[in-house]
């Protein structure tokens with residue numbers, strides 16, 4: 001069995017089997033796999049309706065925290081584990097765009113995003129084995145080029161907008177519409193790997209020192 005080189009001066013207090021991802025999102029699973037993490041998956045269904053006049057930034061953080069807390073409260077076996085959850089919110093100004101489930105809503109979102117900049121807010125929540133909840137908000141900016149009717153028709157035909165915040169996925173065909181981003185790319189896809197590694201690292205869970213089981 002191959003193991004990654006471990007510097008002797010570092011104490012590892014966390015490893016992969018101690019990590020739970022409270023998410024049904026294949027994107028979040030794939031993002032964690034990119035940095036060598038394969039957590040247990042526990043889906044936490046929560047009510048994702050924004051509160052009246054709730055701003056996108058606190059909404060993203062609240063959603064992530066509720067997912068993590070629900071996973072912990074529903075599964076006794078998570079008690080001594082790190083629980084990670086994320087939430088992606090696409091906002092045009094202070095307006096929260098929906099996760100699009102039908103083509104009409106997806107068209108409305110794409111028309112709104114066409115030719116302008118918007119923000120993607122990523123809420124991240126981490127519950128440590130001692131039960132402490134920590135959260136972060138990560139912001140990325142995305143600029144779409146102007147979309148013509150054919151662009152929107154063709155994109156709708158891909159079905160890639162289904163279940164995506166704001167009606168698009170940067171990791172698919174929508175990449176051809178995106179002129180510029182600033183901030184974290186992984187934050188737009190699902191959650192910021194930089195911030196996750198930093199949050200885990202702050203709790204003694206060093207992502208670079210997880211045994212490689214392959």
Ligand SMILES: Cc1cn([C@H]2C[C@H](O)[C@@H](COP(=O)(O)OP(=O)(O)OP(=O)(O)O)O2)c(=O)[nH]c1=O
Nearest residue numbers: 023024025087088164165168169170188189190
């Ligand atoms: C903007 C954007 C969003 N998305 C996706 C990421 C999220 O899966 C989804 C936003 O919905 P979320 O509620 O953040 O996540 P989810 O419902 O898919 O999964 P879970 O709550 O169980 O963790 O939009 C992309 O895949 N690419 C993008 O470019």
